[in-house]
Amino acid sequence: MNYVISGREPADALRFFEEISAVPRASRNEAGIAAFMKKFAEDRGLWVNVDEFNNVIIKKPGTPGFENLPAVMLQGHLDIVPEKNQDTVHDWEKDGLKLQVNGDILTATGTTLGCDDGYALSYMMAVLDRKDLRHPPLECVMTSMEEVGLIGAMNMSGEHLTAKRMISMDAGGEGGFLASSAGGNYVFIKVPFHYVEAKGEGIGIHIRGLDGGHSGGMIHMEKGNSNKILGRILYNISKECIFNIASITGGFKGNAIPREADCVIMVHNGMADRAREIIAETEKEVARELAFSDSGFKVVLDTASAEKAINLEATKQIVHLSHVLPNGMMMKSMAIEGLTNASLNVGVVTMEEGFVKYEVTVRSAEDSLVRSISEVVHDIATMAGAQCEITGSYPAFSFDADSKMRKLVMDIYKEMSGKEGQVRAVHGGTEAGVFRGLIPGLDIVGIGPNSGGAHTPEEWVDLGSYERVFNLLVKILDRLCDEQ
Numbered sequence: 067m068n069y070v071i072s073g074r075e076p077a078d079a080l081r082f083f084e085e086i087s088a089v090p091r092a093s094r095n096e097a098g099i100a101a102f103m104k105k106f107a108e109d110r111g112l113w114v115n116v117d118e119f120n121n122v123i124i125k126k127p128g129t130p131g132f133e134n135l136p137a138v139m140l141q142g143h144l145d146i147v148p149e150k151n152q153d154t155v156h157d158w159e160k161d162g163l164k165l166q167v168n169g170d171i172l173t174a175t176g177t178t179l180g181c182d183d184g185y186a187l188s189y190m191m192a193v194l195d196r197k198d199l200r201h202p203p204l205e206c207v208m209t210s211m212e213e214v215g216l217i218g219a220m221n222m223s224g225e226h227l228t229a230k231r232m233i234s235m236d237a238g239g240e241g242g243f244l245a246s247s248a249g250g251n252y253v254f255i256k257v258p259f260h261y262v263e264a265k266g267e268g269i270g271i272h273i274r275g276l277d278g279g280h281s282g283g284m285i286h287m288e289k290g291n292s293n294k295i296l297g298r299i300l301y302n303i304s305k306e307c308i309f310n311i312a313s314i315t316g317g318f319k320g321n322a323i324p325r326e327a328d329c330v331i332m333v334h335n336g337m338a339d340r341a342r343e344i345i346a347e348t349e350k351e352v353a354r355e356l357a358f359s360d361s362g363f364k365v366v367l368d369t370a371s372a373e374k375a376i377n378l379e380a381t382k383q384i385v386h387l388s389h390v391l392p393n394g395m396m397m398k399s400m401a402i403e404g405l406t407n408a409s410l411n412v413g414v415v416t417m418e419e420g421f422v423k424y425e426v427t428v429r430s431a432e433d434s435l436v437r438s439i440s441e442v443v444h445d446i447a448t449m450a451g452a453q454c455e456i457t458g459s460y461p462a463f464s465f466d467a468d469s470k471m472r473k474l475v476m477d478i479y480k481e482m483s484g485k486e487g488q489v490r491a492v493h494g495g496t497e498a499g500v501f502r503g504l505i506p507g508l509d510i511v512g513i514g515p516n517s518g519g520a521h522t523p524e525e526w527v528d529l530g531s532y533e534r535v536f537n538l539l540v541k542i543l544d545r546l547c548d549e550q
């Protein structure tokens with residue numbers, strides 16, 4: 067192999083990083099990298115297990131004298147997001163990544179670098195390979211299909227795992243220590259309808275100009291939700307006018323704040339002009355409310371026609387549901403500044419054969435709040451006469467004020483760097499949450515180097531930071547031998 071990185075420490079970890087970069091490992095194509103890890107373990111006489119989802123566990127006994135200490139789990143994911151530049155030729159089934167060093171910065175040429183989560187894999191490999199480290203028994207867990215919904219981790223049984231503490235390595239930012247992530251649910255609501263002959267005057271209503279954003283990381287920014295704004299407009303019209311909805315759609319992804327929504331209504335009794343006035347009044351109100359958070363908001367109207375429309379009864383249900391469904395941040399954390407503790411997002415409205423469907427994403431750092439908020443949505447939907455299903459649940463990594471692992475790791479960080487570490491939390495799902503669900507009481511801390519541009523061809527990692535965080539990991543494992 068032709069190595070690109072030279073003259074840098076930790077040389078072994080960086081060599082492993084280059085070796086795994088040569089193995090294609092896009093999400094759902096992990097068989098090759100799993101086999102690579104299996105051989106890596108077998109070559110060193112280590113216990114290894116690959117399950118049917120290509121999750122890999124490699125165990126290494128504690129160094130002599132420390133074999134009987136409780137095990138510690140190290141964890142990261144095998145897969146990477148296969149993004150590339152338009153003009154880059156890259157076959158994700160066959161080609162390795164072309165790494166490139168520029169000063170302290172490592173990138174891949176035209177593709178994602180897979181430092182998310184290759185740093186974790188290469189750190190684990192170096193720790194498994196070295197013979198001069200002091201450490202407790204290690205359970206190294208490398209999961210599959212993280213980037214497409216935590217699928218590998220969600221399908222692990224835990225039968226081979228004994229560790230009650232874990233160093234999670236899938237969160238960048240040297241000096242930041244992951245202490246919480248969200249659990250969540252998807253709630254699907256269906257309003258059945260039948261078509262009637264359309265009558266009256268058609269108005270097309272188009273919500274435009276909103277910023278949108280990730281429904282986890284951005285939900286506290288008070289961005290407008292196009293589906294909710296449309297619901298408010300329709301409700302206001304319904305106070306004075308009778309109309310049928312001919313069509314209604316909004317948003318594309320459950321985990322994105324919807325930026326646009328479109329609806330055609332057929333207004334009865336010559337009331338279309340009044341309906342347009344009400345729309346303009348509501349637009350003005352909402353624009354003022356969003357002036358400091360989502361200033362591009364506007365409503366575009368046009369004339370529309372339709373042959374058939376949703377029956378009146380179902381139209382009313384849709385109007386009221388779109389109006390009353392809760393949305394946005396429900397609770398903020400008082401433990402970690404800037405963290406949203408619970409939220410929901412009315413992400414997608416679609417029209418399918420015989421029903422209008424809503425997709426609502428619920429998130430919280432507490433499993434009990436995920437359940438409770440999902441049940442509120444369920445209750446509202448069923449009271450409105452709609453069908454409702456709660457699915458796709460994933461567990462939270464709730465904040466533990468007394469985490470021994472986090473305290474130990476942050477103390478060592480301070481000793482080594484002279485700086486105070488920061489407690490970090492994310493309002494999105496992580497594998498740490500999945501493992502907390504699998505192993506109740508699991509004491510978790512997350513570490514990672516400075517990196518950026520994840521999931522894009524601009525992805526980079528700072529090699530100086532990569533080295534310092536590896537040294538931190540080595541020191542943590544060493545100190546765990548003293549702590550017992």
Ligand SMILES: [Zn+2]
Nearest residue numbers: 143182183236
């Ligand atoms: Zn990741």
